[in-house]
Each structure stands twice: as C-alpha cells, then as structure tokens.
Amino acid sequence: MTRRLLLSYLGLAILVLAGLEIPLGWIYARAEVSRASQSVERDASMLAELTEENIEEGNLEALPDVVGDYATRTGGRVVVTDRRGIVLADSDPSGRTGIGIGTQPDIARALRNEPTVVTGDEVLSATMPGSSGTTVRGALRLTHPMAEVHARVHRIWGALALAGACILAAVALAAFTLVRWITRPLRTLEAATAQLADGRLTNPPDTTTGPPELRSLAVSFTHMATRLQQLLKAQQAFASEASHQLKTPLTALRLRLENFEPHLDPRAHGSLEEAVGEVERLNRMVQGLLALARLENSATTPEPVDLDTVIADRAAMWEPLAAEQYVALAITGRTAGRVWAIPGALEQIIDNLVANALRVSPPGTTIALHRAPGTELHVIDQGPGMSEADRDRAFDRFWRSSDSHHDGTGLGLPIVRHLVHASGGDITLHPAPGTGLDAAVRLRPVTGGRSGGAGIGSFKSAQAAAPVP
Numbered sequence: 001m002t003r004r005l006l007l008s009y010l011g012l013a014i015l016v017l018a019g020l021e022i023p024l025g026w027i028y029a030r031a032e033v034s035r036a037s038q039s040v041e042r043d044a045s046m047l048a049e050l051t052e053e054n055i056e057e058g059n060l061e062a063l064p065d066v067v068g069d070y071a072t073r074t075g076g077r078v079v080v081t082d083r084r085g086i087v088l089a090d091s092d093p094s095g096r097t098g099i100g101i102g103t104q105p106d107i108a109r110a111l112r113n114e115p116t117v118v119t120g121d122e123v124l125s126a127t128m129p130g131s132s133g134t135t136v137r138g139a140l141r142l143t144h145p146m147a148e149v150h151a152r153v154h155r156i157w158g159a160l161a162l163a164g165a166c167i168l169a170a171v172a173l174a175a176f177t178l179v180r181w182i183t184r185p186l187r188t189l190e191a192a193t194a195q196l197a198d199g200r201l202t203n204p205p206d207t208t209t210g211p212p213e214l215r216s217l218a219v220s221f222t223h224m225a226t227r228l229q230q231l232l233k234a235q236q237a238f239a240s241e242a243s244h245q246l247k248t249p250l251t252a253l254r255l256r257l258e259n260f261e262p263h264l265d266p267r268a269h270g271s272l273e274e275a276v277g278e279v280e281r282l283n284r285m286v287q288g289l290l291a292l293a294r295l296e297n298s299a300t301t302p303e304p305v306d307l308d309t310v311i312a313d314r315a316a317m318w319e320p321l322a323a324e325q326y327v328a329l330a331i332t333g334r335t336a337g338r339v340w341a342i343p344g345a346l347e348q349i350i351d352n353l354v355a356n357a358l359r360v361s362p363p364g365t366t367i368a369l370h371r372a373p374g375t376e377l378h379v380i381d382q383g384p385g386m387s388e389a390d391r392d393r394a395f396d397r398f399w400r401s402s403d404s405h406h407d408g409t410g411l412g413l414p415i416v417r418h419l420v421h422a423s424g425g426d427i428t429l430h431p432a433p434g435t436g437l438d439a440a441v442r443l444r445p446v447t448g449g450r451s452g453g454a455g456i457g458s459f460k461s462a463q464a465a466a467p468v469p
Contacts, residue, residue, distance in 0.1 A: 002183050009175035013168055021160045029153045036124055036149045041117050043074070044126035044142035051080050052130035055088070055137045063089035076144040081107060083136055110139035122146055185210035185218050192221065201225045246282075254279045302340040302423050304446040307377065311336075311369050314350040318358070326363035329354075333371035333378075339443035341423040349419050350379070352412040353439050357381035360437075375445040382436040391429040391437075416441075
C-alpha cells in the first residue's frame with residue numbers, strides 16, 4: 001500500500017508539472033525563435049538601407065567592409081547583389097562575387113521588392129530589397145545559424161527539467177512521510193491480525209498515531225480482538241471443564257448399570273448391555289472433546305519428523321489388533337523422508353485413520369499405508385467406502401454416516417484434520433480403487449537432507465488370511 005500511495009502522489013505531481021512546464025517550455029521556444037527572426041529581419045533591413053546608399057553612390061568598394069564588419073560581430077553571413085542579381089559582396093571568404101544568383105527564389109522576390117524571412121531548423125534567413133520607394137537597386141540576404149537559439153532553448157528545457165526533478169524529489173519526500181504516517185497504524189493492524197489468526201494477540205495495534213479514522217479503527221479492532229479472545233477462552237474452558245466433569249458421573253453410571261446385572265431378569269440383559277455400550281460411547285465422546293480442547297488450546301510449532309519411522313512404529317503397534325480381526329496391514333511405496341509436523345501429531349493422525357479403517361474393514365482384507373511421491377501418506381481400506389456427500393461431511397464434528405453400524409463418536413476425523421492443518425498440511429478423502437476409502441494426507445517436506453528410516457519393507461499379518469472364527 002505504501003508503494004501504491006507513493007506512486008499515486010508522484011504520478012499526480014508529474015501530471016501537474018507536465019501540464020505546467022511543457023506549455024511553458026514550448027512558449028519560451030516559440031518566443032526565442034520569434035525574437036531571433038525579428039532581430040535578423042531588423043538587421044537585414046538596416047544593412048539593406050546602408051548598402052543601397054553605397055550602391056546608389058557607386059561606392060562598391062565599401063560593401064565588403066560593411067558586410068565583413070557585421071559578420072565578424074554577429075556571426076551571420078551577408079550577401080549583397082545588384083538589381084540584376086549579380087553578387088557584389090559576400091561576407092563568407094569562400095563565397096564568390098560577380099556570379100548571378102537572381103534566379104534563387106528569395107533573391108528573385110527581393111528584386112521584385114518583396115522581403116522574405118525564412119526560419120529553418122539550422123538557419124534563419126532574411127532577404128531584403130535595397131530600394132528607395134519603388135526603385136530596386138539590389139538585394140541583401142542575411143543568414144544566421146540557429147545553433148545559439150537552440151542552445152538557449154535547450155538551456156531553458158534543462159532548467160525546467162531540473163526544477164521539475166527538484167520539485168518531484170520534494171514531493172516524494174513529503175509524500176513518503178505522509179504515506180508512512182498513514183500506513184503505520186495499518187502495518188500494526190496487519191501484524192495484530194496475523195497474531196490473532198495464530199490464536200493470541202500479544203501486540204495490539206497502535207492507537208496513538210495516524211489519521212483519526214485509522215486510530216478509531218485500531219481501537220475498535222483491539223476491543224473486538226479482546227472480546228473474541230475472551231469468548232474463545234470461555235468456550236474452550238467450558239468444553240474442557242464440562243468434559244472433565246462428565247467423566248466421573250459417566251464412570252459411576254456404568255458401575256451402577258453393571259451392578260444391576262445380577263438383579264435383572266435375563267430377558268433385560270440385552271437392554272442393559274446396550275445401555276452400557278451407550279455409556280461407553282459417551283465416555284469416548286467426552287475423551288474426544290477433551291482431546292479437541294487440548295489441541296485447540298495448544299499452539300505448537302511444527303518440527304521435522306521422519307515419516308517412515310513413524311509409519312513403521314504405528315503399523316507395528318496396530319498389527320496385533322488387526323490380526324485379531326483377520327485384517328492385514330501393508331506399508332507400500334517409496335520412502336518419504338522427513339516432514340513438518342507438530343510433536344506427536346503424526347502418531348495421532350495414523351492411529352485415528354487406521355482405527356477408522358480397521359473398524360470398517362471386513363475380515364480377509366488389507367489396509368495399506370501407502371507413501372506416495374511428494375510426502376503424501378494414503379491410508380487405504382477395502383471397506384464399503386463413502387459416498388461423495390458423506391466424504392464432504394466426514395470432517396464435521398459429531399457427524400456419522402446414516403448407514404453406519406459402528407459405535408464411533410464422529411470426532412476422529414475432525415481431530416485428524418486439526419492436527420494436519422496445524423502441521424501445515426492438508427487431508428482429503430477419495431474413493432479407493434474397487435471398494436473402500438483412501439484418506440490422503442499431504443505434509444510439507446523438510447528440504448536440505450533427510451533422516452534415517454529407509455529400508456522399511458512391507459509386512460502383513462500372518463493371520464490375515466485365516467477364516468473367521
């Protein structure tokens with residue numbers, strides 16, 4: 001914004017200077033040419049009268065001295081002819097006398113008693129008849145170079161350009177000072193906005209400098225940010241405290257339900273088990289809410305983590321549980337190297353995705369942990385998959401598919417997305433080839449080398465192909 005405002009001020013100043021200086025310079029140039037033309041015309045008229053007297057008196061020997069003296073003083077060239085156009089005197093040493101130039105247009109017009117003034121790019125010429133009344137006794141041509149006129153015009157253009165540059169420099173300095181004064185509160189407001197987006201406002205915007213409108217905006221923003229932080233803290237504290245307070249009564253409720261079992265009719269045992277299951281699901285939901293509250297309250301900086309090592313560790317941990325359900329785990333693809341992730345995030349991401357995949361995987365199928373180029377991790381199952389509408393809503397909190405038959409809480413994928421985004425990555429859901437779901441996690445690679453962890457081969461559970469008991 002500083003650059004744009006400065007350029008706008010300078011552009012306006014340039015337009016004003018151009019509108020003033022260009023007409024001024026053009027008028028001055030025209031005036032200089034006009035003055036030079038009038039001066040040459042006046043001198044030519046004076047010399048024509050003087051040479052006419054000499055021609056009339058027959059004093060032709062004085063003509064060279066007259067024209068030579070003038071040429072020496074002014075630098076012009078003077079040519080004098082008689083009434084027939086024969087050159088009588090020429091101030092230029094290289095010129096010849098006695099030749100006829102009466103056919104030249106300006107000399108011919110002068111001999112007809114028609115004075116001529118011609119302004120060219122290089123020379124200024126005035127041709128005057130030497131006459132008394134209507135009798136023409138000769139002609140005089142006075143030629144002056146335009147170099148001196150051009151030099152004066154160039155000097156005035158240079159002076160105007162220098163004055164314009166000085167004015168532009170002064171305008172630039174004043175505009176820069178003004179722009180900095182205007183944008184200083186905007187810069188502090190931008191920094192405060194970035195801090196607020198990161199979760200905490202530590203340096204409020206400056207409310208003491210800048211235009212009154214921006215100071216008022218900074219005050220309003222500070223008030224809004226303070227109020228927003230208070231609301232967020234209150235909401236997070238409520239979720240955390242409520243979830244924590246619910247743990248004890250839920251545990252007590254489960255124990256009481258289990259204590260009812262010996263005293264109930266056997267026909268009510270099914271309902272009791274369902275009630276205990278719902279209590280367990282509610283307890284897991286509370287644990288998920290506590291996990292989300294802890295994640296949202298923490299602001300951890302991503303660190304380099306070896307993705308291959310984490311994948312191998314989590315797969316080894318999940319292998320026995322998958323084997324109990326006759327599901328295989330396989331690590332495929334090339335080694336991925338190091339990625340940026342907040343501490344502990346990769347483990348939770350893989351655990352949640354594998355748990356979801358294992359929950360929907362039929363016996364005899366395989367869950368693949370595939371490492372794709374570009375530090376991507378794909379958790380691919382062979383379950384029933386999800387429709388496009390369900391994939392769009394899968395990351396909503398507490399959402400579960402309408403055809404879901406498992407006891408999930410609807411918090412696993414929201415936690416995964418929060419961890420992935422906090423690590424600077426992205427997660428999307430795609431249909432897997434055939435049947436199933438492909439959860440693709442893209443993370444930022446760590447450039448400049450990678451840690452160990454290569455050489456991790458794929459493995460499968462030895463009981464993956466066993467029949468269902």
